[in-house]
Amino acid sequence: MDSSTVSQLPSTIAVSGLAAIIVSLxxxxxxxxxxxxxxxxxxxRNPKGPQGKLLQLLLAVVLGHFxxxxxxxxxxxxxxLKYMF
Incomplete structure (x- = not known):
């Protein structure tokens, strides 16, 4: 690897991490x-209560994660795929 590729690696990883966070949210x-x-x-029993809302939030996190x-x-x-050709 040349020095320009090594210097670009942290910014590439950072952009990938930021994209993953945004897609997840x-x-x-x-x-x-x-x-x-x-x-x-x-x-x-009480879907408007705190336990019902927490269950709904947890379901959203699990479904959103998948x-x-x-x-x-x-x-x-x-x-x-670009490495295939």
Whole structure:
């Protein structure tokens, strides 16, 4: 590796990390928005209470994590395709 590639490596890693954070937060927000339409009162006694909202938040984080993991993995796989040709 030449010196210009080595000097660009930290900024490349930083941009990838920032993109991962943004994608994760956006996916969690979209999951939260989608879960607002779920009739959670069929499962939880008091869905408007703090425990009901916490359950909804945890579901949004889990769902958002899975979606963002899929998107970031797919993005990484497409970036690897340039080494195929």
């Amino acid at each position: 956006v996916c969690i927000a979209v999951a939260w928005w989608a879960l607002q339409n779920l009739k959670i009162d069929l499962i939880v 979606v963002s993991s899929f998107i970031l993995d797919y993005w990484g796989y497409t970036r690897m």
